[in-house]
Amino acid sequence: MKRIGIIDIGSNSIRLVVFDGPKRSPLYLYNEKVFFKLGMQSFGGKPFDTNTIEAVLRIINRYVAICRNMETSKIIMFGTSALREASNSAVLVELIRKKTNIDVDVISGEKEALYAAQGILLGFPNAEGVICDLGGNSVEFANIRKGLVSDCNSALLGPISIKKLGKKFVGLDSYIRSELLRVINVKSVKDKPIFLIGGSWRAIAKIHMQRTKYPLKIIQGYKVESKKLKKTLEFIQDSSFLNKYDEMNISSERLELLPESARLLEIIIDELQINASTFSSFGVREGLIYQNLGDAEKKKDPLIEAAKFFEKKEARFPKMSKYTYKWISPLYKDLPRKTKRLISAACKLHDVAWIAHPDYKMEMCLELVTRSNISGLSHKERVFLAMILLFRHKAKPEKVFNTKLFRIVSKKKRKIAFVIGKGLRLASTFFGEKNLFDKIDFRLRAQQVDLCFKSKIDFINGEVVERRVQELNKALNSYVTENVEKKSF
Helix, strand or coil, X not given: CCCEEEEEECCCEEEEEEEECCCCCCEEEEEEEEECCHHHHHCCCCCCCHHHHHHHHHHHHHHHHHHHHCCCCEEEEEECHHHHHCCCXXXXXXXXXXXXXXXXXXXXXXHHHHHHHHHHHHHCCCCCEEEEEECCCCEEEEEXXXXXXXXXXXXXXXXXXXXXXXXXXXXXXXXXXXXXXHHCCHHHHCCCCEEEECHHHHHHHHHHHHHHCCCCCCCCCEEEEHHHHXXXXXXXXXXXXXXXXXXXXXXXXXXXXXXXXXXXXXXXXXXXXXCEEEEECCCHHHHHHHHCCCHHHHCCCHHHHHHHHHHHHHCCCCCHHHHHHHHCHHHCCCCCHHHHHHHHHHHHHCCCCCCCCHHHHHHHHHHHHHHCCCCCCCHHHHHHHHXXXXXXXXXXXXXXXXXXXXXXXXXXXXXXXXXXXXXXXXXXXXXXXXXXXXXXXXXXXXXXXXEEECHHHHHHCCHHHHHHHHHHHHHHHHHHCCCCCHHHC
């Protein structure tokens, strides 16, 4: 993908993201945000004052200069609720156009909901359920079913709006409920999965992670049961919350709006009878990327596309992964398709850390998978993939299995990761510019691996190969002794 700069003029912040990398799984080349509460001024249709317009122009000029210095192929600029509401937003839009020669698309609430839902589809290709995108002034809803987006709606129930309304309405909760029911068909979304998009939702997820000592920090794909999440929502609405979290790594501008955001989310969970929520760092900006993809590109797997990108960019022998995947197939042939997908990604990623010092290869693999913006993964899948890469190197199973992070996945999956990782470690001894795997039979009998070399290449065998065969056999035996059905391998 050629570099694309997207400038988002929101109600609570103005952000620039420059995307790069594979189209179906874009990477963040640059990401900058300035908190700017435009929604505080525009609420109720009020105009932006001169100082605000000048300040916004300065921010936009900087962002456009960054994009042009990075030689982006395209700059997309859009505004949301604050620009929809302000009586003189047309003045600001025209000044931006004159200064930068770029049009600002002031998108409707319905279109904002559509883009947010498409952002979810970019990150979770098989997602189904309701999306809820919380901005500063407004909140958007949409339904996703079989890759199609419907029922796009918007309500002025963002935390800035609630804060403003709170000064006027005694029955604020009742008002929030009535507005939600106006834009949502409860019967069509009841008990469905919900995807939460927006900075305030992400901050709530971050606080919940800290309170529960969750071992991962990445927000994308973080799933929480409503019963557990409600305790955090109650904590955030406590009057002493801001004093307790004044030193947390969340900006004060964001923290100030969290009690209202938590109040809204609690009502949404109750009204829609949500069982669990999945937090997403993908939203409207990513939805614009999805909007510009062709049908064939949309059907691609974002995880596999990202893995291909890293393989081509970092691996010593990038053509080897497809042969490796086929060669170790006896280890996974009876596993579910979803697991095979992760093994395919591992085959593409398992040589990207070769440049690191041996003592840091595992750390590098862990960083790539558990802390990067690779999409198309739940947290359990992310950790499972990381485990495979750790075992591909020198990770000791007893150390990995007893770590809180890796207990996110089941014992069975941990053992599978152990076996696949050792299979990849064995395969790496045959890497080179030529494919040798067709000349080495990989046989699995009675949970034991035997290699059969064709006579002309039997010289490739050796002590290291034999040792890694033994490591793989040990992993296979360990898998079986955990009372798992032997049919799995």
